[in-house]
Amino acid sequence: MSVRVTLVTAARCASRLAERFDDDRPLDEAGWHDVQLAAPALVPLGAAELRYCSPTARSRATADALGYAPLAQPALSDCDMGRWRGFTFAEVAAVEPDAVDEWLADPRSAPHGGEPLLRFITRIGGWLDTRPADDGSSVLAVAEPAVVRAALVYALKAPPGTYWNVDVRPLSTVVLTGRAGRWNLRLENG
Template sequence: MSGLRLLAHAPTAALRGAHFGGDDDIDEGGRRAALAMSPLGRGDLWVCAPSRAARETAQALGHSAAVERALADPDFGEWNGRSLDEVSAADPAGLQQWLTDVRSAPHGGESLASVRGRTGAWLDAMAGQRVVAVAHPLVVRAAIAHALALPDDAIWSLDVAPLSLTRLTYRAHRWHLHFPAAG
């Protein structure tokens, strides 16, 4: 049995402001929250998305994580750096398409199905290893949807908060969502 922990990176100003993409540093509240977390995965391999937020989250937890490109934040194309409100005002049809069809990329970037595909391929390659992976909450959602063989649009049914920790185990040739005992 192997264990994989998916840690959503600490909050950033862009994440708090519902902005698409960007490469922000974690904000001071996020840094304090990460520093206050209990230690985890001391003997495990640590990897992270190439974003500053993912790298800084791992560093705040006392780890130097190897950069894993498969965990990169989604490419939001022309929406990158814009708020949800700005995109809603400027491209309501495109936003509606993106929210209802995970294979679409009206922004000229990457579709959510593509994010799930690359994240899922990485996840499956990690079967049998003990890994802590730090990534954007949307990438964690994609990994969970893949691990549980959920439909692509299930990404929208999963809420992943910054600094939330999801544990997956791999046994009997499939991934399992693990809920540890409280305390």
């Protein structure tokens, strides 16, 4: 028994340098434009039997703009960044450089008072492992880049620090196939 899970990264809501921790802003004008450009390739993915999205405004807007009619999943929420929520990486690093270094080096730490990276990866993996696994079933989820990175690290059983080396761009897709505890990354031709 296996399932096919296609993850679509939400469109952008700000430039990469202006992105904020645990951000819940809606799509910006450029994000809407990008969705329209990507729609021909992404709309057919809506044929999945189950369609989900992160509960963020930009994930819901991306999914809705593509006609997916998804069910928002709290388990697909971005990492809880505690007191860093709403700040950019640069803003936090300027005020708490030692805390940022600790956070980047130790996946069990949460100097921001929120969710440690390891717990976040495990939470996303738990969601992945509980998808119905009937041969041929398909799942689609639109999620924040951090959620997609966490899913990949979990699925590949990579060390948590690998999370920082995975670059997930807006409106990119990745396919995972398998079942609880055994996932494969599938690269497909467009």
